[in-house]
Amino acid sequence: KAGVTQTPRYLIKTRGQQVTLSCSPISGHRSVSWYQQTPGQGLQFLFEYFSETQRNKGNFPGRFSGRQFSNSRSEMNVSTLELGDSALYLCASSRIPGGHEQYFGPGTRLTVT
Amino acid sequence: AQSVSQHNHHVILSEAASLELGCNYSYGGTVNLFWYVQYPGQHLQLLLKYFSGDPLVKGIKGFEAEFIKSKFSFNLRKPSVQWSDTAEYFCAVGGEDSSASKIIFGSGTRLSIRP
Numbered sequence: 478k479a480g481v482t483q484t485p486r487y488l489i490k491t492r493g494q495q496v497t498l499s500c501s502p503i504s505g506h507r508s509v510s511w512y513q514q515t516p517g518q519g520l521q522f523l524f525e526y527f528s529e530t531q532r533n534k535g536n537f538p539g540r541f542s543g544r545q546f547s548n549s550r551s552e553m554n555v556s557t558l559e560l561g562d563s564a565l566y567l568c569a570s571s572r573i574p575g576g577h578e579q580y581f582g583p584g585t586r587l588t589v590t
Numbered sequence: 591a592q593s594v595s596q597h598n599h600h601v602i603l604s605e606a607a608s609l610e611l612g613c614n615y616s617y618g619g620t621v622n623l624f625w626y627v628q629y630p631g632q633h634l635q636l637l638l639k640y641f642s643g644d645p646l647v648k649g650i651k652g653f654e655a656e657f658i659k660s661k662f663s664f665n666l667r668k669p670s671v672q673w674s675d676t677a678e679y680f681c682a683v684g685g686e687d688s689s690a691s692k693i694i695f696g697s698g699t700r701l702s703i704r705p
Binding site for chain 2: 480481508510512518519520521522525532533534535567569571574575577578579580581582583584
């Protein structure tokens with residue numbers, strides 16, 4: 478059974494640009510959550526999607542947005558990038574909403590210069 | 591405020607040594623507790639979890655954790671570590687519904703094992 482995949486794995490952008498990250502959940506999983514991981518901060522919750530609906534959003538500015546498609550794949554977008562957005566962005570999938578059995582992807586390493 | 595504290599940022603042990611990583615939390619109501627591990631270059635994966643019942647939880651690879659409600663702690667233990675346990679360990683706490691939005695992760699403890 479294939480795991481959670483994220484593309485791209487690495488990304489370098491400059492300030493002011495925008496970026497789109499993609500996440501494909503495990504087959505049969507309909508819930509996708511996104512996290513931002515930075516050194517010393519641990520993981521911070523960004524979004525949770527289930528059946529194409531955003532169920533929850535973390536405490537991030539409106540520059541961070543996301544969506545989920547009918548095939549459960551999810552994308553997140555960050556507009557007007559700032560240096561502080563440099564981080565590892567993790568996607569996790571689960572069969573149902575909630576954090577009981579989340580399976581994480583390898584992450585997308587975003588560097589903003 | 592809800593929070594999770596992992597006081598040890600970096601722990602260095604020799605092989606066969608015993609391990610205990612501390613995790614303390616501040617969270618209102620019934621809690622669900624997790625330990626995740628991230629091996630170098632690999633995905634974050636669940637080591638063990640506590641929802642209810644026996645406060646001593648056994649996970650994969652010989653790890654266990656004990657929920658001590660009176661101390662708001664969920665420390666991770668392993669009696670004898672191996673070089674392959676070198677990784678970063680994250681403690682996390684969530685509410686009863688364990689909505690992903692309500693799960694708070696600690697900042698992590700990096701464990702280095704000397705062969």
